[in-house]
Structure formats: structure tokens, C-alpha cells
Amino acid sequence: MGTEQNKWTKTSWKNFTALQQPKWPDMTAHDAVLERLSTLPPLVFAGEIRDLKALLAKAVTGDAFLVQGGDCSEDFSQVTAPNIREKLRVLLQMAVVLTYAGGKPVIKLGRIAGQFAKPRSADTEMVDGVELMSYRGDMVNSSEPLAAARIPDPNRMLEGYYMAASTLNLLRAFTRGGFAALHRVSAWNQEFVKQSPMGRSYERLGKQIQQALQFMETIGIDSNSPQMKQAQFFTSHEALLLGYETALTREDSTRGGWYDCSAHMLWIGERTRQVDGAHVEFLRGVNNPIGVKIGPDYDLDNVKQLIETLNPENEAGRLTLITRLGMKNIEKVLPPLLREAKREGYNIVWSCDPMHANTYTAKSGHKTRNFNDILSEITCFFETHWAEGTIPGGIHLEMTGNNVTECTGGARNIVDEELMNNYLTTCDPRLNAEQSLEVAFQIADMIRS
Numbered sequence: 001m002g003t004e005q006n007k008w009t010k011t012s013w014k015n016f017t018a019l020q021q022p023k024w025p026d027m028t029a030h031d032a033v034l035e036r037l038s039t040l041p042p043l044v045f046a047g048e049i050r051d052l053k054a055l056l057a058k059a060v061t062g063d064a065f066l067v068q069g070g071d072c073s074e075d076f077s078q079v080t081a082p083n084i085r086e087k088l089r090v091l092l093q094m095a096v097v098l099t100y101a102g103g104k105p106v107i108k109l110g111r112i113a114g115q116f117a118k119p120r121s122a123d124t125e126m127v128d129g130v131e132l133m134s135y136r137g138d139m140v141n142s143s144e145p146l147a148a149a150r151i152p153d154p155n156r157m158l159e160g161y162y163m164a165a166s167t168l169n170l171l172r173a174f175t176r177g178g179f180a181a182l183h184r185v186s187a188w189n190q191e192f193v194k195q196s197p198m199g200r201s202y203e204r205l206g207k208q209i210q211q212a213l214q215f216m217e218t219i220g221i222d223s224n225s226p227q228m229k230q231a232q233f234f235t236s237h238e239a240l241l242l243g244y245e246t247a248l249t250r251e252d253s254t255r256g257g258w259y260d261c262s263a264h265m266l267w268i269g270e271r272t273r274q275v276d277g278a279h280v281e282f283l284r285g286v287n288n289p290i291g292v293k294i295g296p297d298y299d300l301d302n303v304k305q306l307i308e309t310l311n312p313e314n315e316a317g318r319l320t321l322i323t324r325l326g327m328k329n330i331e332k333v334l335p336p337l338l339r340e341a342k343r344e345g346y347n348i349v350w351s352c353d354p355m356h357a358n359t360y361t362a363k364s365g366h367k368t369r370n371f372n373d374i375l376s377e378i379t380c381f382f383e384t385h386w387a388e389g390t391i392p393g394g395i396h397l398e399m400t401g402n403n404v405t406e407c408t409g410g411a412r413n414i415v416d417e418e419l420m421n422n423y424l425t426t427c428d429p430r431l432n433a434e435q436s437l438e439v440a441f442q443i444a445d446m447i448r449s
Ligand SMILES: O=C[C@H](O)[C@H](O)COP(=O)(O)O
Pocket: 072, 118, 119, 120, 121, 122, 356, 427, 428
């Protein structure tokens, strides 16, 4: 753990236990890849990271709301312009719905451009009676159910870097180049969503916004400002592969201080958040905003140690606690955490991941989540915060812009038997575009009332 006598360097984590690291078969090749990565340009720069932190500081006090979403595990073969565009489109739609209802800025943060490494519950899995090494994300091995494909290959980290760079390049083009301009709000509604109840609600909202913009133009207010023409969009992923993250960690040449320039925000997963573990040691030393997942079996003293290790100065915007407690547990286990954090005066962005503790396996064998369970956890999250006098600051979703059938329920009521129709995820089940929009409208209703 980070104590005074333990000076942080970008490799000090090597003196601690790092869980969930791949067993790379060829360490010479692995080290050569990291060497190459450490000479390649950073993917994001420190100024942008500081901008995100300043926005997150507003979410601590309820003056902004965080929407973080994207794939459980990004798939190299799905890094295409339409897929990136559709994901961005839904996130922009959700942000509009929530900005309109909440009357405060929405921070748009993708699980994108680097979400390529996965922690797993087991080292192996059975596929058609054959035991294979588990898939650990495209930066490690391939999801193809073949023994050879599952062998970790360090060159995949290099490929992942280039995939992240090209994704980010297109995101920057879309968000700066006119795609995200507010007067196009109705154009973000996808064809297959338009006909649904959610699509129609969105259409109405879009029209209201466009009328407001027209009114502003009529009375002479300039609608060409960057706020109207551009969107601020940030990237995040789980900082799991510490070698990769170290190679992308750079000292800010203007102001000093270390930044993990693989993404704007990094989070530590439920499986790797040991206070005396390597992931906590690494992330305590970089200046990015950091997220930590908190599952239902958390120990209160342990969480307090984590908070104090990762955010000793109690800087607002530095730390987001992403609770993923499950709809069955949240009512019982969230209040003690909120009370203690409030008593201590910790500055925290409280975000709700309603996905990871609501997973079940359908009869067909598909890993899935039910829309109503997801909604129950979200509702309880908001109500508990309001009851405790703390601030519900954000939402963390596994979602996609495509019309997948991975989570059951929602307005179209996908049933277990339909999961096979378009089940494309390589890891956890994602909300489809329509279900994601439905979540946004449900939250909008809650915050309005
Ligand atoms: O995305 C999160 C984890 O990697 C995932 O939930 C683990 O799933 P598993 O239990 O199938 O390994």
C-alpha cells in the first residue's frame, strides 16, 4: 500500500501482487511490446484529463451528472465507423434526455477506445465439452473457442493501442466536426428506435429542443458557439493490464505530475481493488480521475482505506465510487456506505452500475440481465441517496448502439428464448440502443419528480 516510506513510481506496483494478469507465454516478446508502447504517442493529454476531473468535481455536488457507458469488452473486429457512430449516438441521446430533465450538464464518458482487457471469475471455461483458457479481452487473447486462440499474445496490446487510437480519432472527428451539433438532435434517433415508444418520446423532445434553438436564433443569440456545435466526450476503461497502463503513463511536460494517457478516466474493478494490491498502488500515483467498483460484499473499513489511499487530499473529482450491489442487496448495503462517507466528509462521485450484480444465466445458456432488475437497482440507488442526503452523481452501463438481444425485458420485452436472435457480446450482456434510451427516460422521470 502507498505509505510515506513507499515512494510511488510508475513501476512501484511491481512490488505488490497484481491479480488477473495474463500468463504471457513469451516474456521477451511481452517486454518488447511494452518498450515499443512506451515510445508511442499518448492517446489523450493531461489538459483533457484535468477538464474531466473538473467536471466530475461538479458531479460530487450535484451540479453535473455522469453518464458512463459502452461495451463490457470491446471487440477488435467491431471497431468500425458505424459501430462507433451508433454508440456515440445513443450516448448523446441519453445525455440530451438527462440534461433536459435534470437541468444540469451531463458528462459523457465512454467505456470505449481501450476497454480491451477483462478480469474473469475462472481461469478456464468449458466449451462443447472442451476445457479452454478463459477469454480475457481482445488485448490478451481471442474469444474464438479454440485452444490456440486463447493463448495470450502480447502483440495484441500493440494492436489494442492502434484500435484505441483509431476509435478516438473518429470520436474526436464526430464530436468536433458537426455530428454532435445540438441542432442535429433529432438526427441522433436511429431508424430502428424511431418506431418504438422510446423513439417517439425522443422525437418529441428533439422537436422541443429544436424549437428552443430556433427561438434563440430568431432573437439574435449566436447558435454557432462551441457549446452548440460540439460535444465534450471522454474515454475510460478498466486499468487491468498494468504493463500496458505503465507504458502509456507519461509526465506532464507543462505542469509536472504523472498521467495515465491511455484514457481520460481509469477504473479499478471489483476483483482487483485490494488496498495492498498492485492496481491500487499504480493508480494512486497518476493524476487521472479514478473509479473503483464496489460490490455487495464490501468491508466498510476496507473501502475507507481505499478512499484514503487513492484520494488522500480529498480532491473533488478524483474519485468515483461505482456501486454494483444488485437489486436484492442495494437497499441493505448502500446506506451504511453512504452514511460513513458523509460522516467523514469524503468528496465522492457516486455512480450506479446496475449491471454487474444482476447477471443470471438463461436456460439457453446465455449470460443475461433483466431490464426490470436493472431499473430496480437504479431506482433504489436514487431513492437511497435522497433519503441519506447524499448525491446520486452518475450511471455506469454496459450498452451498445446496436440492436442486440442480450438483456431481457424493456419496452419490446425481449424474452429468454429471443436472446439467441442477436447475441453478439464476447463477455457480459449489454443493453441495446432502445433499452439504453429507456433507462435514460426512466432516470429523467425520477429526477424530474
Ligand atoms: O465484465 C466483468 C467481468 O469480466 C465479468 O463479469 C466476469 O464474468 P465471468 O464471471 O463470466 O468471468
